[in-house]
Amino acid sequence: MAAVSELRPRHRDAEIRWPRRQGDGIHIGVNAVTIRPGTLDDWPAATRLFEFAFGHRSSDEVLAAWSGEIGDSMVVATDTGSVVGQTMDLPMTTTVPGGAQLTGRGISLVAVAPTHRRRGLLRAMFTEQHKRIAASGVPLALLTASEASIYGRFGYGAATIESRVRIDRRLAKMHAGVPDPGGVRVVSVAEATELVPAIYERWQALTPGAQVRPKAMLDRYLANADKPGSTPPYAIVHRDGYALFARRTKDNEGIARVFEFRAVTADAHAALWRILLSLDLVTYVEAVQSPEDPLQYMLTDSRLVEVDEREDALWVRIMDVPAALEARTYSADLDVVVEVRDGFLDAGGTFALTVADGKARCVRTEAPAQVSLDLAVLGSLYLGAHRARVLAAAHRLWAKDSETLRVFDLAFQTDRAAEMGWGF
Incomplete structure (x- = not known):
């Protein structure tokens, strides 16, 4: 599921109408938009607004997994009873440099309807939400941003970087000194659901910025992806790592898109990439990597690791x-x-x-x-x-x-x- 969205260009401060409290809610502007805690009754309308924001529909299973994690953390903006804005947060435990596991809240499913832009709804919702988070005593708040210009004003800074890369598999050859440790297995989605969480947990404990992931989120995602009509996921697993990928054909060229790659050891990293770069009927392998990923130095031609995009991923606000x-x-x-x-x-x-x-x-x-x-x-x-x-x-x-x-x-x-x- 996509992360955080806002359905409008960034605020101009002169256009923000600051909220005033009336009764149990906060009311903004002439139409008395109310900012209040959300309830389960708001969930259907909130999911519709979110789907409108991102332009796709999520399965009932995925939405159920999200609602179970979010609980009662929702803040909504309503106008005459209709949800026109929302933000939610879920518990988030993150590794920080040195290996400590720090608790926090992950902000997600943020949207403001285009009919209500530039009225200060996002700021009003964020104020209520972040005051609650501050009162809880957690040291961090996290999010991912659909637009980089939105969240700096709320104290969030881009804290991780990722590169989207594309490799011509036909030309990729490893340097002679790169090991070929083997130990990789092709597994089913059902097997991946059982094997991946433990490997992810080991990788997460070592990696700054990596968050604990509820198993239900992975289960629901893989189950949804494996349904008829979806692009089925494929999984390869090493005892110290795994790669999850999908395959498609475009202009008669096969493409393997790696949507999750985790390696706890250098041997696992090398073994998994050797398999990915030897897939039959695949012309290009696409992946998301840290800029410090060693793959380019493992290849005899480092230019084959072409960087299509370099962008931020996780944003951090220190509470x-x-x-x-x-x-x-x-x-x-x-x-x-x-x-x-x-x-x-x-x-x-x-x-x-x-x-x-x-x-x-x-x-x-x-x-x-x-x-x-x-x-x-x-x-x-x-x-x-x-x-x-x-x-x-x-x-x-x-x-x-x-x-x-x-x-x-x-x-x-x-x-x-x-x-x-x-x-x-």
Whole structure:
């Protein structure tokens, strides 16, 4: 299922009509649009709005899986009883650098009807939703964004990067030193449903940005994909990894589209790719990778790994700055005062961040700042996918001098690339 959508261009602040409270809801504009908690009675209308947003219909099984995860977290905007906006969130546990598992909420199924754009509905719904999330005490909120211009104003920063690649299988050959470990099996969808979760769990525990995935979400997805009329999924499994892919033909060329590839070890990575690059009746293999994926260096012709797109995936809003910064590990000792600006919930402040032997201590302080940045920028730095020195060059981060920037940049680097685990 696609992740987050909004059915309108981005707000212009001058056009936002700020909400006023009346009774149990929040009312916006002359038509008295009400912002309120959603109920199960709103679910059919909410799913219709979501399907309209993304232009496709989801199966009853997939919708049932989502409703079971979301529970009572829905916030809706209604106009004379009709749902014209919605946002929801589900429990989300995410690996952060160093391996800690941090709890949070994953924002999803966000939509505003085109009939009600530019009335401040998204901001009003997000305000109610994020105040509730803040009150719960979780340190992170996560989402995926259909438009990159929308969520920075709410303190979210793009925190993982992925590349969509295409490889001409006919020409791809491995370097002589790349192992051929074998151990890969072709399995059915039913077998994949049983084998994949345990491998995913091992990969998730190692990978910054990867989230715990409820088994029901994978079960429902694979079951729906294997129905008559759908493109059936195929699965290959190694004891330390797996690949899920679909096959299609376009212009008489066979294409294998890998929609999930997870390898816990380098041997599993090599073994799975050897199989994918030897599929009969396939001209191109398409996949989504971390920019640090080693495949291009495994091939004698690295140019065969053609990057079609490079884009953000997981977005992070840090709800509790000290808790989040103390949860991850760091690559250099650090003693710096950081000013964090939050124009949405005013949850920023000035913090003394001290790191020794990879472990951090973060407390509020009144000392003058040595580094200053928006909360969204801190979200982009948090998992290690972006560099502080690059963001400073882009005028998104200020440091008092070059040495402060150098050490700050070094501290936030990680030894494993951040990747989003699954789309929500």
